[in-house]
Amino acid sequence: MFLRQIYNYANLRASFHALQRAASSTGNTGTASATLLYNRDPQPRFTDPETQKLLQSMTQLQLEKIFQKTTVPDNSVDYKLMTMDMLEDEFRKSIERAKNRLQMPPVVQMKKDERRIISNDSALSGFSDTKYVITDITYGLRQTERKVVVRQTDGTLEHAPMEITKRMHQLYFPLTGRSIRTPRMFADEHLQRCLDEQKYLFILNRMVVQFDPFEPEFHTISSRVYQHINETKQFDILRSTRHFGPMTFFFAWHRCIDDLLYDMVRRDYLQNAAELIALLYKLHDMEPNYKNILKQIDEIKPKEDLALKELEKALKRASSDVKEDIQSAIGKTQVDFELDDLCLPFIEDYISKHALKKVQLELATQTIKEINAEKRQLFEGISKAHGVA
Template identity: 30%
Template sequence: MATLVRDLLTKGLLASHRCPWLRTTNLQLRPFSILTTHKMSEDRIEMFVEPQIQAILKQVTGKNYQRVFRKRKIGQKIREPKYTFMTREQLEQSLEDADQRADKLLQMPPVLRARKPIEKELSFDPQIQGVEKSTIIFTDITMNISDRDRLIVARDPDGTLRHASWEERDKVNSIYYPREGKEFYTPKMFTDPDLLRSVLDRASEQDNTYEFVLDRACLQFEPDDASFISICEKTYQTIDRQQHYDFLKSTRHFGPMVFYLTRTRQMDNLLLYSIKHERVSSDATLLISLFHLLFPDSKSNTVAQKLTNDVDKVRAYIELDAVKRSELELQLNAYEEIIKRRNELTEELEKSHGIEQKN
C-alpha cells in the first residue's frame, strides 16, 4: 500500500497536503443528549427504503403546492412572475410538470445508520518518526471518482501510515472538490448545542428555523454522519415537544421525522395532534399502518387486520400499544362526539330543507 501511494504521488495523481488544522483545531462535534431508545428501533432503520413504507411516508407528507413552491428567505433573488396564455392541453402539461417538480423537491433525505470509524493502519515506519510535526494527507485527485471511494491516506508524525478518518476525508474533499453550500468549517450552530437550541426554539410560521436547520445539515454532512443524525433527531424532538408538526408538512423532512417518531415509539403526541385536528381517516390511520409495518408483532396489528373502520383501528392501537393511552382515548372520544353531532346537524338541515321544498 505504501508503494502504491508513492507511485501515485510520483505520477501526479496523488496530492499531498500538510494539515496543521488536524492538531490545532478541535473539529470533533460535541454530541447532543438524545433520548436513548431500544436497540430494536435501530434494527428498523433499513426498513426506511421499503416501498410500502416510502408510500406511506409520501402520503402522510402531503403535497400542498402553495407550501412546496412558496417563497423562502434563503438569500436567492426572487424571480418576477410570468403570465402565459395556454390551451387546455398546455395547461395540463404545465400542471404535470409542476407535479414532477414538487416530487423532486419532496424527495426525502436518506435515513442511515451512523458510519463506523475508519481505523485501518497500513504501515509503520519508525525511521521518519518526528520528521514532521503535522499529519500529512495524501489524496488521489483523479477525476470522476466519488468522494466516498477516493483513496485518501494519512501519515502521522509518529510514522504511522493509515487510511484517513471520516473527518479528514470530509475536510480534504472540501479542499479539492468543494460542494456548493457546504462550508469548510462546520457552522457554529452545529457545534454549539446551546446555539442550536436557541435557533430551534425561535421557530415560527414566519421563520421556520426547523426546515432551515435540516436543510443546512443536509448540505454540510453526509447522511450517515453521526453529527447529521444527532442534529436531525434533536430537531425532531424539539418539534415533537412543541407540537409544531405542520411546520414540516409538505416538506422533504416530514417523512423522516414521522419514521423516526414511529420506529422509536414516540408517535403518540403526533397521533394525538392528528386526532385533535380531525385527521383520523388520513394522518392517524397512516401512522397506525406505519407502526404495524415496523412492529408486525404488536398486539394491535393482529386486531387491526380484522377491522375495516379507521376509528376502530386507531382505538385498537390506543388500547393495546399506546404509551399515552388515557390522553388518546379522551381525544378520540371527543372526536367521535364531534363527528356524531355534526352528522346529526347535517341530517336536521337536510330534513328542514326538504320540508321547505315540499311547502
C-alpha cells in the same frame, strides 16, 4: 437552491450506498443519553417500500406549503398564455417538482471511525515534522470512491479519519452551502436558541447540507430537533416537507407517537393516524393485522390524478355538478367518510391497547367522531335534497 438540494441528494445517496456496506459490519452504536439515537441499523426498515409508502402518505403533498413564498435572488415574474392542455402539462410538471422536493433524506446508521493502516514503514520515521495528507483528485470520481490517505510522521500510511476526509473533499470539490468548519449555529447554545424560536425547518435544511446522514452530528441534531418538536407539538411546521417522514419514522422507532397521533386526530387526518399506528406495528412487529387495514384503505381510495385535481382546485370552476358543490361546501367526500369508518376502530383499538396518553386521545377521538357524524348527516341531507345518490 433547488438544484443545490438535488445535488445534495445525489451526494447523500452516494454516501448512503457506501454505508449499506459498512453498516453490515458495525454493531450497535447507540449511546444512553438524553438524545434518542437509533440502537440498530434503521436503514433496512426505512428503505422498505411499504414504510416509504406510509411515510409519503403521512407527509402529504400540499402544494401551497411546498411552493410557499421564499426569498430568492431573482424574484421576477413571468406570464404565459396557455390552453387547457398546456396548463395541465404545466401542472403535471409542477407536481413532479413538488415530489422531488419531498424526497426524504435517508435514515441510516451512524458510521464509526476506525483506524485502517495501509502500511507501516518505520524506515520513514521522522521524515518530516508534520503529517502529509494525500488526496485523489481524479475527475469524475464519486466522493465515496475518492481515496484520502495520511502519512504519519512515524512513517505509518493509513486511511484518513472521517473528519479529515470530509475536509479534503470540501476543499477540492466544494459542495454549495457546506462550509469547511461546522457553522456555529450547530453549537449547543446557538442550536438551543434556534429550537426555542421554533426554526425547525431552518435547522434541518442546513443540517442536511452540512452533514452526511451517517455522521454522528446528523443523528444528534436531528434527534434533538424531533424531540423538541414533540415537546412543543408543532408537527404542522414539518408537514409536507421532506423532513416529516424521517421525523415520523423516528417517533415510531422510539415508540413515542402519541403526541403526533393526537395532532393527526385533532386535525382530522384519520387515515394518516391509522398509517402511523400501522408503521409502529410494522417497526416493532406488534400486531400483524395492520396489513389488512392498509389493504382496505388502498381499495377504497380511488386512483385519482393529482395534477388534475390540483388544477381543478386552482380553476375553482363553478362546476355544474351539484355533487362537487356539496363536497366543497362540507370539505369531505363519500370516500372520506368511508375511510373514517374504517380507520376509527383501528385507532381506538391502538388507544385501548398500547397508548400512553389514553385519556387525551380518547377525548380527541370522541370529539372528531361527533364532528364527523354531524358533517355526514349534513352531507347526506343535502345530497338527498338535491336528489343525488
